Amino acid sequence: MKDSKGLINIEQFNDIIDILNPCMDNYLYIMDIQNDYYSISESAVERFKIPAPQFSHANDMFHKFVHPDDIPMLSDDLDQIMSELKEEHNLQYRWLDKNDNPIWINCRGRVIFEENMPKYLVGCINEIGRTQKADNDTGLLKESSLQHELESESSKKLSGFLLRLGIDNFKEINENRGIEYGDMILKKTAECIQAVTLPDQKTYKLIADEFLIVDMTGRSVEKAQMQYELIRQNIQHFIESNSYDAFYTISGGIISLDDISEQTFSNLMKLSEFALSVAKRGQKNTCYSYVNDDYRAFLRRKSLINTLRHSVHHNFQGFITYYQPIMNIKEQRLTGAETLLRFYSEETGMVSPVEFIPLLEETGLIIPVGKWVISQAMSACKELQKTIPDFTVSINISYIQVLKSNVLNDILKGLKKYHLAPTSIQIELTESGLLESDKSFINFRTGLHDNGIPLSLDDFGTGYSNFHYLNTLNPRTIKIDRSFTLKALDNDYDYNLLHHMADITRDINSKLCIEGIETLQELNKICRMEPDYIQGYYFGKPCPLDQFIEDFVTNK
Numbered sequence: 001m002k003d004s005k006g007l008i009n010i011e012q013f014n015d016i017i018d019i020l021n022p023c024m025d026n027y028l029y030i031m032d033i034q035n036d037y038y039s040i041s042e043s044a045v046e047r048f049k050i051p052a053p054q055f056s057h058a059n060d061m062f063h064k065f066v067h068p069d070d071i072p073m074l075s076d077d078l079d080q081i082m083s084e085l086k087e088e089h090n091l092q093y094r095w096l097d098k099n100d101n102p103i104w105i106n107c108r109g110r111v112i113f114e115e116n117m118p119k120y121l122v123g124c125i126n127e128i129g130r131t132q133k134a135d136n137d138t139g140l141l142k143e144s145s146l147q148h149e150l151e152s153e154s155s156k157k158l159s160g161f162l163l164r165l166g167i168d169n170f171k172e173i174n175e176n177r178g179i180e181y182g183d184m185i186l187k188k189t190a191e192c193i194q195a196v197t198l199p200d201q202k203t204y205k206l207i208a209d210e211f212l213i214v215d216m217t218g219r220s221v222e223k224a225q226m227q228y229e230l231i232r233q234n235i236q237h238f239i240e241s242n243s244y245d246a247f248y249t250i251s252g253g254i255i256s257l258d259d260i261s262e263q264t265f266s267n268l269m270k271l272s273e274f275a276l277s278v279a280k281r282g283q284k285n286t287c288y289s290y291v292n293d294d295y296r297a298f299l300r301r302k303s304l305i306n307t308l309r310h311s312v313h314h315n316f317q318g319f320i321t322y323y324q325p326i327m328n329i330k331e332q333r334l335t336g337a338e339t340l341l342r343f344y345s346e347e348t349g350m351v352s353p354v355e356f357i358p359l360l361e362e363t364g365l366i367i368p369v370g371k372w373v374i375s376q377a378m379s380a381c382k383e384l385q386k387t388i389p390d391f392t393v394s395i396n397i398s399y400i401q402v403l404k405s406n407v408l409n410d411i412l413k414g415l416k417k418y419h420l421a422p423t424s425i426q427i428e429l430t431e432s433g434l435l436e437s438d439k440s441f442i443n444f445r446t447g448l449h450d451n452g453i454p455l456s457l458d459d460f461g462t463g464y465s466n467f468h469y470l471n472t473l474n475p476r477t478i479k480i481d482r483s484f485t486l487k488a489l490d491n492d493y494d495y496n497l498l499h500h501m502a503d504i505t506r507d508i509n510s511k512l513c514i515e516g517i518e519t520l521q522e523l524n525k526i527c528r529m530e531p532d533y534i535q536g537y538y539f540g541k542p543c544p545l546d547q548f549i550e551d552f553v554t555n556k
């Protein structure tokens, strides 16, 4: 316990404050606890709604410049000092600046005793915003303050929720209306959020357009969802009262603290960021509550992308092309195969193309991988034509390849390299995602046609099958997807529909290939509609080239 005996008196301390004031960003203060008298640096009076550098009735005067919501917390702390329960004061709370804006401050001080009674509280105040811990535009604390708070609570198991909020397409607001307008939107959004923040919750301003409501009082995810809805309504009201001058929406991601075992600052930030990103990835203007399985799937996806990228950079190690027989039913013989890509790695095991093709498309890796598939398929075709001279190999091509690379050139180069006739291959394009009016697509389609390379329309019957495509594309073959085949095998309506499609195919001089035939019974039923080709497990599953040659060429 330090006694004031031998220390300087309050007048001398005031002189020191005056001397140091021009040299400091922070504000020095002394409070005479027993006489309720307060003295602070002149610069604080210039910035905040503080009546004078020195004043009496300090506890009453605090009401003039301390944020009303924070008065109870401050009074409580000062009471503890008066009652000798504490000798140190360390509080983060808000003062009001000259324009009534809340400014976060960190007030630290120590108690000096006189005759064993607390006499003075002496210390220093700094603006948290100046040390990047608060955002003065919105009057909210920043991420680093949350970190500070969570670290000080690290021994406790937290219960409650984090609701992370992000303005949808905020970049566009800034770009279209300017940064100052964007700042106004941030400020208004902060007000909409604070209006529903309960006294025992805290709101933080995170990077860019994001906010975080922290509830450590055990409230449920359902309560967080309700709070999100209220925020959405508040924003809607603001937009209406602002005559739709700005229109924007907000998305939210919730994590339940009770469900998270690793409650470190970095883990909580990571998971809340993930939750918000899921909401934003969808149609936006919505709220998503964190589910562990979703996060695991997200991590698997991320790790799979890394593995795929690594493989592409290491000579396509792990990729292998499989071949599935396509039977010419009329001639009762094998005349072709579809090239189907596989991927294997030790970390991931065997991965289905249904999972990895979309990732290759998303990352653009489909372009190098697709090129590699073309080359593998053509090399296989060359090999197979040694035994079956009219053998054709089908190659699946993604629209990303068509739109973002010169895939036609890759195909033509391959044909030249392997001395193949253009009719040795068939290019399979899926019905869904067809961009018939896109310039790159039109060039590709005309390029195939002009070079005599046949096109197959894959997955027919899965999307909004549009007979108009048939006319535009003029495909050599129409491939019926297994899901449609199954329906046709199951009910008369779809069987008749497929039967009619077989007739239409003949009328437009295309060939019909039915996919997904697994049993003799299915084969017999489907053959009644006289398709040209059948591809299915009944004749053979996709397999590596060596095995394909052994099973379907050499031993047949």
Ligand code: C2E
Binding pocket: 324, 339, 340, 341, 342, 352, 353, 354, 357, 373, 396, 397, 398, 428, 458, 459, 482, 515, 516, 517, 518, 535, 536, 537, 538, 542
């Ligand atoms: P797809 O092009 O429609 O290929 C036919 C799919 O049906 C293949 O699945 C094949 O294994 C499966 N299938 C064939 N017959 C049967 C059967 O009787 N029963 C069952 N249950 N399934 C059968 P897979 O190999 O898993 O490929 C899935 C899809 O991945 C392909 O559908 C294709 O869209 C895509 N894909 C595969 N390889 C490539 C590629 O190299 N490039 C691109 N862009 N996509 C590819």
Ligand code: MG
Binding pocket: 338, 396, 428, 458
């Ligand atoms: Mg296909």
Ligand code: MG
Binding pocket: 458, 459, 479, 480, 481, 482, 515
């Ligand atoms: Mg198909």
